[in-house]
Amino acid sequence: MTVITIGVVGIITVMLAVQMKGVKGEYATYLAAAGGCLIFFYGVGKLETILDAMRQIQEMVRINRVYLTTLLKITGITYIAEFASGICRDAGYGAIGSQIEIFGKLSILAVSMPIVLALLETLQRLLI
Numbered sequence: 402m403t404v405i406t407i408g409v410v411g412i413i414t415v416m417l418a419v420q421m422k423g424v425k426g427e428y429a430t431y432l433a434a435a436g437g438c439l440i441f442f443y444g445v446g447k448l449e450t451i452l453d454a455m456r457q458i459q460e461m462v463r464i465n466r467v468y469l470t471t472l473l474k475i476t477g478i479t480y481i482a483e484f485a486s487g488i489c490r491d492a493g494y495g496a497i498g499s500q501i502e503i504f505g506k507l508s509i510l511a512v513s514m515p516i517v518l519a520l521l522e523t524l525q526r527l528l529i
Contacts, residue, residue, distance in 0.1 A: 407440055430492050437491075441484050451476075471516055478508050 414436030422429040455469050482505025489498035 407443060410436060411440060433491050434488055437484065437488055441480075444480065468516060471512055474512050475509050478505055478512065481505070482508075 414433060418429040418433045421432055459469055482501055486498040486501040
C-alpha cells in the first residue's frame with residue numbers, strides 16, 4: 402500500500418463512521434478504531450525498512466548501537482502514544498488522550514536520559 406491508498410482507507414473509514422454515527426454512535430467509534438488499527442499495523446510493517454536503513458547507517462558511521470536503539474524506541478513510543486491518544490480523543494475521552502500523550506513524553510525523556518548523560522560526560526571531558 403502507498404500513502405495514497407492509506408489516505409483513501411482513512412477517508413472511507415471516516416465517511417462510513419460519520420454515516421454510522423447517526424444510527425449507532427458506538428459502531429462509528431468501533432469502525433474508526435478498526436480503520437486506525439489497519440493503518441497502524443501497516444505502518445508497523447514499514448519498520449523493517451527503517452531497521453535496515455539504521456543498520457546501514459550504523460555500519461557507515463560507526464555509531465554506538467545504543468544510540469540507534471534509543472532512537473528507534475523513541476520513534477515507537479511517539480507512534481504508539483499518538484495513535485492511542487487519537488483513538489481516545491475520537492471516542493470523546495480527550496482527558497485520557499492527553500494523559501497518554503503526557504506519559505509518552507515522559508517515557509521519551511526517560512529513554513533518552515542515558516544519551517543526555519553521555520553527552521554531558523563528553524562535554525565535561527572536553528572542558529577539563
